[in-house]
Amino acid sequence: MSLLRLAYCKREVFNMASNYSLLLLFLVFAGTFLETKGKLTPKFYSSKCPKALSIVQEEVVAAIKNETRIGASLLRLHFHDCFVNGCDASVLLDDTSSFVGEKTAAPNNNSIRGFEVVDHIKAKLEKACPGVVSCADLLALAARDSVVYLGGPSWKVRLGRRDSTTASRSAANTSIPPPTSNISSLISNFAAQNLSLRDLVALSGSHTIGLARCTSFRSRIYNESTIDAAFANSLQGSCPRSGNDDNLANLDHQTPTHFDNLYYKNLLKVKGLLHSDQELFNGTSSADKLVKIYANNTFAFFEHFAKAMINMGNIEPLTGSQGEIRTNCRKVN
Numbered sequence: 001m002s003l004l005r006l007a008y009c010k011r012e013v014f015n016m017a018s019n020y021s022l023l024l025l026f027l028v029f030a031g032t033f034l035e036t037k038g039k040l041t042p043k044f045y046s047s048k049c050p051k052a053l054s055i056v057q058e059e060v061v062a063a064i065k066n067e068t069r070i071g072a073s074l075l076r077l078h079f080h081d082c083f084v085n086g087c088d089a090s091v092l093l094d095d096t097s098s099f100v101g102e103k104t105a106a107p108n109n110n111s112i113r114g115f116e117v118v119d120h121i122k123a124k125l126e127k128a129c130p131g132v133v134s135c136a137d138l139l140a141l142a143a144r145d146s147v148v149y150l151g152g153p154s155w156k157v158r159l160g161r162r163d164s165t166t167a168s169r170s171a172a173n174t175s176i177p178p179p180t181s182n183i184s185s186l187i188s189n190f191a192a193q194n195l196s197l198r199d200l201v202a203l204s205g206s207h208t209i210g211l212a213r214c215t216s217f218r219s220r221i222y223n224e225s226t227i228d229a230a231f232a233n234s235l236q237g238s239c240p241r242s243g244n245d246d247n248l249a250n251l252d253h254q255t256p257t258h259f260d261n262l263y264y265k266n267l268l269k270v271k272g273l274l275h276s277d278q279e280l281f282n283g284t285s286s287a288d289k290l291v292k293i294y295a296n297n298t299f300a301f302f303e304h305f306a307k308a309m310i311n312m313g314n315i316e317p318l319t320g321s322q323g324e325i326r327t328n329c330r331k332v333n
């Protein structure tokens with residue numbers, strides 16, 4: 001009797017144990033599945049293509065040494081990618097007779113640049129690891145490496161994005177905010193991407209580097225009162241009331257090639273180049289406080305900027321088996 005009971009007991013314990021181990025196995029599988037699915041990770045290429053990060057960095061540095069502005073242009077490409085259907089390299093697809101891309105959308109046309117550099121970096125990546133590194137990840141890495149080289153903060157870029165097979169000119173037209181935006185439309189535009197007011201103000205600090213065309217700031221320097229008069233005057237020479245639409249001016253008139261906090265100091269002096277820049281500090285806006293903080297504290301700006309770049313880089317990535325790894329960033333495979 002007691003032997004029988006013992007045997008029964010043993011079986012029960014065995015059954016329980018195997019049930020538990022099955023459950024455990026399931027949980028481990030589910031865990032790894034949930035963890036990897038849809039989530040980016042800084043180590044994505046560490047075994048798949050260990051040289052990927054150093055290749056991008058080396059090429060970005062070479063490109064900036066060749067032309068300083070490229071750093072700004074690469075940073076902006078990542079922004080214009082992520083705000084349209086997520087960070088999926090949709091912005092890099094060329095228009096063809098049968099395909100409408102994003103390059104000719106109003107915010108991009110005659111404005112975004114850096115495609116030759118992207119092609120060059122991609123060619124190097126394809127040579128080292130064919131079909132492995134996505135164009136979307138290339139843009140995220142190039143943005144970070146540009147910021148770092150120009151004196152800004154660094155951060156670990158989350159990776160594992162894949163490339164789209166589609167693009168949307170109409171979404172590019174509606175999702176990327178125009179320079180005429182007021183603060184409330186900027187806030188709602190960023191909120192639509194799950195980005196906060198803090199993200200908006202920190203990311204706008206990107207305008208500490210790079211250039212804008214006359215057509216982007218003309219109405220500001222002729223028609224607005226919330227601009228330093230001497231500053232407006234100094235811009236009118238190269239940006240007349242009509243014509244010369246493509247003449248360029250520095251977004252940060254003090255240190256246009258250094259990633260620092262002078263953009264915010266300019267705003268305090270009513271010397272923001274774009275209307276949308278000055279909207280972040282107009283005496284009434286909810287962003288005023290953050291602008292003052294960043295103008296007085298480079299460390300706070302750098303910390304928030306790095307976090308905001310990670311947030312922006314997380315916008316709707318394609319992962320797993322979604323999309324593809326483009327061989328040529330300009331066209332689908």
Ligand code: HEM
Binds near residue numbers: 178181186212
């Ligand atoms: C907050 C809303 C924003 C507006 C309204 C805006 C608007 C603009 C405009 C109009 C230009 C000049 C384009 C031209 O005249 O050709 C520009 C340039 C630039 N933007 Fe923004 N931008 C915004 C946010 C951002 C963000 C979030 C980033 C990056 C994370 C960024 C990075 C840049 C850079 C680096 C340039 C200079 C590019 C170059 O010199 O090639 N901007 N932006």
Ligand SMILES: [Ca+2]
Binds near residue numbers: 081082088090
């Ligand atoms: Ca995109």
Ligand SMILES: [Ca+2]
Binds near residue numbers: 255257258260261263
């Ligand atoms: Ca600067």
